[in-house]
Amino acid sequence: AIPLKTKFFQGYYDAPQIERLDVGTGFIVEMADSADKDAEYKAKGIRLPTTIEANSWYLGFNMLDPVVGDGDTPAQGERNRKLRQAISIVIDWEEHIAIFEKNQGVAAQGPLPPGLFGYRDDGPAAFNPVVYRKVDGKIERRPLEEAKRLLAEAGYPNGRDEKTGRPLVLNFDYLSALTPAARSLMDWYQKQFAKLGIQLEIRATDYNRFQDKVQKGSHQIYFWGWLADYPDAENFLFLLYGPNSKSLTNGNGENASNYRNKEFDRRFEQMKFEEDGPAKAKLIDEMIRIVQEDAPWTWGYFPTSAAALHQWVHNGKPTQIIRNHIQYLRVDPRLRTEKIAEWNRPIWWPVALIALALVAGVVPAFRAYRRRERENAARTLAREAHAGAAQ
16 A cells, blocks of 8 residues: 555645644654755645644642642742752753754743733743743843752752752652653753752653552652643643642542642632633733742643645644644645646656567567477478378
8 A cells, every 4th residue: 555645745635634734743853854855845835834732741740749849837838949940940941842852842931832812922921030031132041050049048959958968869750661762851851950969760650550649649750741622721720720639639630730829729710710801811920920930840841733734725724622624624626636647747668668678578489489389390290291201
């Protein structure tokens, strides 16, 4: 069978998978890796529209944990918050995106992805001031020195407990077994924590065991994600709503960090009934600022999706949320017919070559056959003549 991708490039498919418009990322990566592929795809007019998905991947802290969580006292809680802030600064999500996501994503500034009401892409709310700063009009990650200062204020100068002198060891509960690719990722995480002198122990398990640990609240640091069910800020902010705590609801909530903040929760309860507008935007701004400061997540990144469409297909917008997009597509059948004919012109010289090969093989064989026939006839005549002479 002809591979699907080949038939797409021949023009027989309008998209590699018409039921999904989020499979173009691989084509973008191929174009970046190969000048030949880049030229080929551009010559065919392949369209690769991209969008940042309503999809979040993040590194979270279990707020029930005594070391990285809320703590038993307000003073301990403040020290633990500074520890989370220090870690948030040193985890270089831009580097992660470049290495492990092939540059197909953007670093998150908070829990809300672009494209949803309440997301800010300009002004003071456009970046997380705990992790980033503005220098000469550009947003840049805060320097390592600031993270080390926060770590010292948290009680771990140079990654050691100021009371005991012991190195700070944190546990990363990973959501799957360690494949070679996952080991590379874990090595990268350990290097990020090592910038602060923190030792990161990897506790990798299968996904069912990981879910069980999160439900029981026995995890410490974890990596997880969320794909929106519907495009509204509530669908992401509820992941940090206190009553949705996963461990405190026996797994019935989606707040895997078990984060609880009364001011955040109060605003969330107001926001979820608000229509899009200034009042809702103000509440969202305040909620995001609260969680940026508390740092229950390191926020991670939002992946991008890309469609792969031929030049005769219009209105194709990649998304993982909507699956009934086919009804909105518009196709130019005349252009499609022209391009299929142009790209699949029959190549006749192999046919001629095969014909010549057949002639070259058949003619000698025919001559040999005729020669054998003549020889057989001559022998037959000779035998008959000999028999007649004997009589």
